[in-house]
Amino acid sequence: MNTSSKCTVLVVDDEPSICWGFERLLGEQGHHVLTASSAEEGLQTAADNQIDLLVLDVRLPGEDGISALPRFRREIGDAPVVVMTAFGDLDTAVAAIHGGASEYLTKPFKLEEASRVCQAMLVQAERAKQLDVEASPIDSPGDAAVLVGRSPSMQQVFRKIALVADSDLSVLITGETGTGKELVAAAIHRHSRRRESSYASAGAFLDTRQVVESELFCHVKGAFTGAAETRKGLFELADGGTVLLDEIGDLPMATQVKLLRVIEQGEFTAVGDVRPRKCDVRVIAATNRDLKTGVQERTFREDLLYRLSAVAIDLPPLRERRDDIPLLCEYFLRRLGYARATDAIPAELMQQLQERSWFGNVRELRNAVEHASVMARGRRFELGDFPSPQQRNRAGDQSQGGTLDHLVEQWTQEQLKQSGGESITDLHDRLTNATEPALLRVVLEFTGGNRAAAAQVLGMHRGTLRERLKRYEADSAQQD
Ligand SMILES: Nc1ncnc2c1ncn2[C@@H]1O[C@H](COP(=O)(O)OP(=O)(O)OP(=O)(O)O)[C@@H](O)[C@H]1O
Ligand SMILES: [Mg+2]
Missing domain, CATH: 1.10.10.60 (Homeodomain-like)
Structure with a gap:
C-alpha cells in the first residue's frame, strides 16, 4: 500500500511528541509533514499550503478540533481527515464522522497503527480523489445509556454505528447474550435523524403467528378469536421512527414475508384487514443466533436475511476483549457511587475477573459487580463476593451457548480434547x-x-x- 506521489500532511496536536512521531514516520515514507499546536495555527497553515491529509486532535488549547473541523474542511477541500480522540467514546467518534472526518484514532495508539491509517487514507484519496461527502455536525446527544469499550473490536463497532446511524438502512445486530445489542440499537436511533421520533421494540416472537402479527401490524376488530378491539401495532406506534425487532430468529416464516414488505415497500396489512397501510420506519433487528443456520434449516428467509444485513454489526463476546473488563467495572462501580474502581477492586482481583469467561457477557459482569458491592458492604471486594461464573449451557439461556447445536459442538470438542491424541472410533x-x-x-x-x-x-x-x-x-x- 503506497502512494506514488509525495503528499503534504498537516498534523494539529499540542503534544510535541505526537507531532514528532508523525513527522518521523510519514517523513520516512517520503511525505512532507507540517505541524501546528492549535486549531488557529493549523487553519493558518492549511490556508497557506495545499494539504493532502489532515491529522487533527480533538482536545486542543483554545478551540477544539471537532468544532474547527468545518473551517478546516473549507481550507483543505476534499482531503481526508483523521481525528484523534483521547477517549474512545462513541459521541466524539460520531461527532467527528458527522463533521466530515474519514477515520479516527483513539489515543493512546501505536505509531505503526497511525501510520497504517494515514497511509490508507492517502491511498484512498489518491485513488478516488474522494467523494464529496455531505456532512453536517449533529448536536451533542443526551446522556442516554453509554456504550463503554476501548478495545479495537468495540472501536470498530462504534465506527460502524457512527457511519450508519444517519442512513435509513436496516441493521442486523448479532452477538451473544448480554453483549449490548439493545444498547447498540438505541445508540443508532439516538444518533440518527429519526431521534426526535419514537423508538419502539418488540421481541419474544414465540407466540402464535396471529398474536405476533397483531402486535407488529395491529389487528382489526374481530380478526380472530379474542381480537376484541382495534389496537395499534408496533409499526404504527413507531411511524417516522425506529423499530427494534429483538430475537428476530423466532419470527414465524409467514410473518417474515410481511416484514420484508415493510422494509421494501413501507407498507403492511393489519390482521383481518385487506387495505394496505403505509408506514415509515427504520428496522433494526437483533439476534444471538446464526441466522444463516436458520436459512439452511428453512426457518429463516434468505431474502429477509439479505435485506436485514444491509449493515451487519457483530458484537464481540466479552472474553474476546478482556481489556474492556476493568473499564466496564469502573463504569458500573461509578454508577454505584464508588469514586475509583481501585477503591473496591484490588489489582489482583481485577486480574482474576479478567480471566473469567463471562459467558453472560457484559450483563453478567454488571450483575456480578452489583452483587459484590452488596456483599462487601463498603470494604474492598474479595473473590468470594462475586457470584459463581455463569455456565455456558445454563438452562433457558437463549444465547448460542444454550442452543443444541452449540452444546453438541462443545461436547464434541471436549471429547476430542480428552482423548489426548488417542484415536477415537x-x-x-x-x-x-x-x-x-x-x-x-x-x-x-x-x-x-x-x-x-x-x-x-x-x-x-x-x-x-x-x-x-x-x-x-x-x-x-x-x-x-
Ligand atoms: N458496552 C457496554 N457498555 C456498558 N454497558 C453495557 C455494554 N454492553 C452491555 N451493557 C449492559 O449489559 C446489559 C445487557 O445489554 P443488552 O440488553 O443490550 O444485551 P443484549 O445483547 O441485548 O442481550 P440479550 O441477547 O440477552 O437480549 C445492559 O444492562 C447493558 O446496559
Ligand atoms: Mg437483548
Missing part, C-alpha cells in the same frame, strides 16, 4: 448414548409410559425402543 455412538436416554425419557413421560405410543412418536420400531431402554437401564444400574 465411536464418537457417533457416544453422542447417541449420551443424548438418547433423555430423549426416550421425555417421550415416555409424554405418552404416560406407553411404549407403543412412544415408539410411534419417536418414529422407531417398538423392538428397537425396547432394546435401547434395556441397554440404558443396564448402563445406569452399572453406574449406581
Whole structure:
C-alpha cells in the first residue's frame, strides 16, 4: 500500500511528541509533514499550503478540533481527515464522522497503527480523489445509556454505528447474550435523524403467528378469536421512527414475508384487514443466533436475511476483549457511587475477573459487580463476593451457548480434547448414548409410559425402543 506521489500532511496536536512521531514516520515514507499546536495555527497553515491529509486532535488549547473541523474542511477541500480522540467514546467518534472526518484514532495508539491509517487514507484519496461527502455536525446527544469499550473490536463497532446511524438502512445486530445489542440499537436511533421520533421494540416472537402479527401490524376488530378491539401495532406506534425487532430468529416464516414488505415497500396489512397501510420506519433487528443456520434449516428467509444485513454489526463476546473488563467495572462501580474502581477492586482481583469467561457477557459482569458491592458492604471486594461464573449451557439461556447445536459442538470438542491424541472410533455412538436416554425419557413421560405410543412418536420400531431402554437401564444400574 503506497502512494506514488509525495503528499503534504498537516498534523494539529499540542503534544510535541505526537507531532514528532508523525513527522518521523510519514517523513520516512517520503511525505512532507507540517505541524501546528492549535486549531488557529493549523487553519493558518492549511490556508497557506495545499494539504493532502489532515491529522487533527480533538482536545486542543483554545478551540477544539471537532468544532474547527468545518473551517478546516473549507481550507483543505476534499482531503481526508483523521481525528484523534483521547477517549474512545462513541459521541466524539460520531461527532467527528458527522463533521466530515474519514477515520479516527483513539489515543493512546501505536505509531505503526497511525501510520497504517494515514497511509490508507492517502491511498484512498489518491485513488478516488474522494467523494464529496455531505456532512453536517449533529448536536451533542443526551446522556442516554453509554456504550463503554476501548478495545479495537468495540472501536470498530462504534465506527460502524457512527457511519450508519444517519442512513435509513436496516441493521442486523448479532452477538451473544448480554453483549449490548439493545444498547447498540438505541445508540443508532439516538444518533440518527429519526431521534426526535419514537423508538419502539418488540421481541419474544414465540407466540402464535396471529398474536405476533397483531402486535407488529395491529389487528382489526374481530380478526380472530379474542381480537376484541382495534389496537395499534408496533409499526404504527413507531411511524417516522425506529423499530427494534429483538430475537428476530423466532419470527414465524409467514410473518417474515410481511416484514420484508415493510422494509421494501413501507407498507403492511393489519390482521383481518385487506387495505394496505403505509408506514415509515427504520428496522433494526437483533439476534444471538446464526441466522444463516436458520436459512439452511428453512426457518429463516434468505431474502429477509439479505435485506436485514444491509449493515451487519457483530458484537464481540466479552472474553474476546478482556481489556474492556476493568473499564466496564469502573463504569458500573461509578454508577454505584464508588469514586475509583481501585477503591473496591484490588489489582489482583481485577486480574482474576479478567480471566473469567463471562459467558453472560457484559450483563453478567454488571450483575456480578452489583452483587459484590452488596456483599462487601463498603470494604474492598474479595473473590468470594462475586457470584459463581455463569455456565455456558445454563438452562433457558437463549444465547448460542444454550442452543443444541452449540452444546453438541462443545461436547464434541471436549471429547476430542480428552482423548489426548488417542484415536477415537465411536464418537457417533457416544453422542447417541449420551443424548438418547433423555430423549426416550421425555417421550415416555409424554405418552404416560406407553411404549407403543412412544415408539410411534419417536418414529422407531417398538423392538428397537425396547432394546435401547434395556441397554440404558443396564448402563445406569452399572453406574449406581
Ligand atoms: N458496552 C457496554 N457498555 C456498558 N454497558 C453495557 C455494554 N454492553 C452491555 N451493557 C449492559 O449489559 C446489559 C445487557 O445489554 P443488552 O440488553 O443490550 O444485551 P443484549 O445483547 O441485548 O442481550 P440479550 O441477547 O440477552 O437480549 C445492559 O444492562 C447493558 O446496559
Ligand atoms: Mg437483548
